[in-house]
Amino acid sequence: EVQVVESGxxxxxxxxxxxxxxxxxxxxxxxxxxxxVRQAPGKGLEWVSYISSxxxxxxxxxSVKGRFTISRDNVKNSLYLQMNSLRAEDTAVYYCARAxxxxxxxxxxxxxxGQGTLVTVSS
Amino acid sequence: DIQMTQSPSSxxxxxxxxxxxxxxxxxxxxSYLNWYQQKPGKAPKLLIYAASSLQSGVPSRFxxxxxxxxxxxxxxxxxxxxxVTYYCQQSSSTPLTFGGGTxxxxx
Numbered sequence: 714e715v716q717v718v719e720s721g722x723x724x725x726x727x728x729x730x731x732x733x734x735x736x737x738x739x740x741x742x743x744x745x746x747x748x749x750v751r752q753a754p755g756k757g758l759e760w761v762s763y764i765s766s767x768x769x770x771x772x773x774x775x776s777v778k779g780r781f782t783i784s785r786d787n788v789k790n791s792l793y794l795q796m797n798s799l800r801a802e803d804t805a806v807y808y809c810a811r812a813x814x815x816x817x818x819x820x821x822x823x824x825x826x827g828q829g830t831l832v833t834v835s836s
Numbered sequence: 837d838i839q840m841t842q843s844p845s846s847x848x849x850x851x852x853x854x855x856x857x858x859x860x861x862x863x864x865x866x867s868y869l870n871w872y873q874q875k876p877g878k879a880p881k882l883l884i885y886a887a888s889s890l891q892s893g894v895p896s897r898f899x900x901x902x903x904x905x906x907x908x909x910x911x912x913x914x915x916x917x918x919x920v921t922y923y924c925q926q927s928s929s930t931p932l933t934f935g936g937g938t939x940x941x942x943x
Contacts, residue, residue, distance in 0.1 A: 748932075750880075757923065757934055757935075757936050757937045758872075758874075758880065758923055758925070758934040758937075759934070760925075760931060760932040760933065760934070763930065763932070772930045772931070774931050775931065808879055808880075813882075813885070815885065815886055815889075818866075818867070818868075818886065820867070820868050820885065820886050820927055821927045821932075822870040822882055822885040822886075822925075822927060823870070823872070823880070823882060823925070824882050824885075824891070826879035826880055826881070827879060828878075828879055829879055
């Protein structure tokens with residue numbers, strides 16, 4: 714069974730740092746691209762970052778570029794998000810999502826999601 | 837950035853009704869469009885990918901159509917568990933973007 718489980722959320726002061734982890738199981742982690750997607754309380758979904766299977770391609774949303782760093786460890790089957798210079802507007806549930814790929818067209822979709830971990834940025 | 841606009845933002849319907857949710861992209865995205873369902877307090881769930889392909893395990897009452905900039909998600913006969921929120925998402929280019937969501941409520 715495919716599973717992704719996030720951890721590391723919590724309360725942090727503005728300007729602080731936090732590191733999120735996502736443990737994957739039930740599939741060949743090293744073969745899949747991964748993403749972080751967040752959802753502020755009562756709001757919609759916002760894509761945060763993408764990392765390819767080999768870490769050779771990385772993308773960020775403009776709202777986090779320069780502050781957040783995505784990484785992965787294919788030996789440990791884990792995805793990470795290092796978040797620095799946190800702001801109140803970063804308060805959200807952060808989801809780890811596997812990127813399924815329709816090879817014929819290059820279309821990506823988020824086919825498996827974790828339960829999310831809540832990050833609260835407040836003094 | 838490609839903006840995704842969903843309409844309506846909410847709708848009221850009854851069990852057994854047929855409902856259609858629309859998603860419009862700010863530019864052509866071919867068929868690079870996915871739909872998700874989200875229940876309160878839960879992670880989103882993939883329903884439809886590539887505009888019209890049903891994800892494995894998703895009931896056949898869900899269907900998607902469209903290409904270019906205009907897309908629809910149709911639920912042919914609403915069931916009690918379908919009264920939740922739906923999102924479209926484009927994967928044509930980064931940043932990957934979602935629509936604002938459509939909440940389906942019980943009339």
